[in-house]
Amino acid sequence: MMTGNDIRAAFLRFFEERGHKVLPSSSLVPADPTTLFTTAGMQQFVPWFRREVEPPYGSVVTVQKCLRTDDLDNVGRKARYHTFFEMLGNFSFGDYFKLETLRWGWEFCILPPAEGGLGLEPDRLWVTYYKPGKGEPYQEDLEAKAIWQEIGVPDERIISLGKKENWWGLATGGPCGPCSEMHYDRGAHLACGPECDSPACGCDRWLEIWNHVFQQFNNQNGTLTPLPVPGIDTGAGLERIASILQEVDSNYDTDLVRPIMDAVQTLAGLDTVDDEQRLALRVIGDHLRCIAFTIADGVLPSNSKHGYVVRRITRRAYRFGRTLGLTAPFLHKLVPTLMEMMGGHYHELKDNERFIIDTLRAEETRFAETLERGDELLDKLISQAKARGMAELRGEDVFTLYDTYGFPKEMTEETALAAGLAIDEEGYRTALEAARKLAQASARFDYETTIVLGSDVPATEFVGYSYTETAASLLRFEVNDDRASAVVVLDKTPLFSTAGG
Numbered sequence: 001m002m003t004g005n006d007i008r009a010a011f012l013r014f015f016e017e018r019g020h021k022v023l024p025s026s027s028l029v030p031a032d033p034t035t036l037f038t039t040a041g042m043q044q045f046v047p048w049f050r051r052e053v054e055p056p057y058g059s060v061v062t063v064q065k066c067l068r069t070d071d072l073d074n075v076g077r078k079a080r081y082h083t084f085f086e087m088l089g090n091f092s093f094g095d096y097f098k099l100e101t102l103r104w105g106w107e108f109c110i111l112p113p114a115e116g117g118l119g120l121e122p123d124r125l126w127v128t129y130y131k132p133g134k135g136e137p138y139q140e141d142l143e144a145k146a147i148w149q150e151i152g153v154p155d156e157r158i159i160s161l162g163k164k165e166n167w168w169g170l171a172t173g174g175p176c177g178p179c180s181e182m183h184y185d186r187g188a189h190l191a192c193g194p195e196c197d198s199p200a201c202g203c204d205r206w207l208e209i210w211n212h213v214f215q216q217f218n219n220q221n222g223t224l225t226p227l228p229v230p231g232i233d234t235g236a237g238l239e240r241i242a243s244i245l246q247e248v249d250s251n252y253d254t255d256l257v258r259p260i261m262d263a264v265q266t267l268a269g270l271d272t273v274d275d276e277q278r279l280a281l282r283v284i285g286d287h288l289r290c291i292a293f294t295i296a297d298g299v300l301p302s303n304s305k306h307g308y309v310v311r312r313i314t315r316r317a318y319r320f321g322r323t324l325g326l327t328a329p330f331l332h333k334l335v336p337t338l339m340e341m342m343g344g345h346y347h348e349l350k351d352n353e354r355f356i357i358d359t360l361r362a363e364e365t366r367f368a369e370t371l372e373r374g375d376e377l378l379d380k381l382i383s384q385a386k387a388r389g390m391a392e393l394r395g396e397d398v399f400t401l402y403d404t405y406g407f408p409k410e411m412t413e414e415t416a417l418a419a420g421l422a423i424d425e426e427g428y429r430t431a432l433e434a435a436r437k438l439a440q441a442s443a444r445f446d447y448e449t450t451i452v453l454g455s456d457v458p459a460t461e462f463v464g465y466s467y468t469e470t471a472a473s474l475l476r477f478e479v480n481d482d483r484a485s486a487v488v489v490l491d492k493t494p495l496f497s498t499a500g501g
Helices: 004-016 043-050 098-110 142-151 238-245 258-268 275-296 305-322 331-342 347-351 353-387 395-405 409-418 425-442
Strands: 059-067 084-092 125-130 158-161 167-169 174-185 206-220 223-237 474-479 486-490
Touching: 004 059, 004 084, 004 098, 004 238, 043 059, 043 174, 043 206, 043 223, 059 275, 084 098, 084 238, 084 275, 098 125, 098 142, 098 174, 098 206, 098 223, 125 142, 142 158, 142 174, 167 206, 174 223, 206 238, 223 238, 258 275, 258 331, 275 305, 275 331, 275 347, 275 353, 305 331, 305 353, 305 409, 331 347, 331 353, 347 353, 353 395, 353 409, 395 409, 395 425
Parallel strands: 125 158
Antiparallel strands: 059 084, 084 223, 125 174, 167 174, 174 206, 206 223, 474 486
């Protein structure tokens, strides 16, 4: 059986032997200001595809760490949903195009592990190609279809799909084009009905494992213009491939997540688990990976932008731990398990192990102190609403839970929904806006400064890896134009100021 580490290493080695430069994963915080986190393997290469910079290599291969939070409620409930996942990818910036990537994709899938591949059964692999529907761009990709036929895939396992399935590009625009997917038939016993006979069905029988994107256009505000040089961008889900090779039904049961779940179950002292407890284990297993990697990339829990996402996910994992009877901080105790699993490949994890543990412990402790009081109030509010026959919690109360007790609205909403109640969205927004205006009015400074920061300002020494507090000297202070914020420059600080510190 191939482990997750085996699959990752085999993929990199396979493409390195075929002339690709192995590059490390980019940070989960991309240089692209239009998105908070890295959601796909090709994100770091957008300037290369556009030729905004000349690619230093003609073809590269990566294992990219990715973070997506657009479907948080499905994490743990569905077998393939994660906040954090790894994307295997090979990329060409002019070295090769459709023929090579599809042929290599097929070879890597079917070659036995002893010969550098995955050893998948060829007759369980299906492929798709792009055929536009009415009003959809470009033209039918008969070239990709012909290549699959030349490789030897039977016609009945080559199917055409439209833009939703077989056209790829970032939601924010940029390089895009038709794509060709590889799907694995997990077995007729998982068929959703008698008509379930191809990946077009989209049910759990059919598992998409690899997407080959033919980057041919640049999407700018809906207008497609040809890229200077067509390129290749592929993405293969490591967790999905592992679930096939390790013969488990869920990504969570692979060795990429399961050891964390087992460690949580041990901490909770549970010999067996029911469905609710299994959901909690899955959520914690997923969220711990997400939290640790974001902290390793310099994002600390806070109430703004990237930090807010980390704080929300940390607190969500902590709350699920309470359903297992874990009432004291526990997430930080799982970090060593994650290090054993992934620290060998991702050195940023191992290099920051102590920092990750300390950051998690501090955030858990802070949340635990407010959670008990907030839980009591939330339970009271839910009981009162039900007693009055109300269908929702008042928006003002939801905001109080957030503002006073540190409960993000989403957490209150999850608890309310579990109790059969909605929340008053409009009332929440009204209370939030009123508090914002009050804060702006009370935060104005009574004086101005004429100090302008220049090249003479020395660099601030960051001591956060060793200390959580330190004595510091004020070097510069400048009020911003909004009169409600200011620039403060210290000689040293334990705060990650660029990430919400």
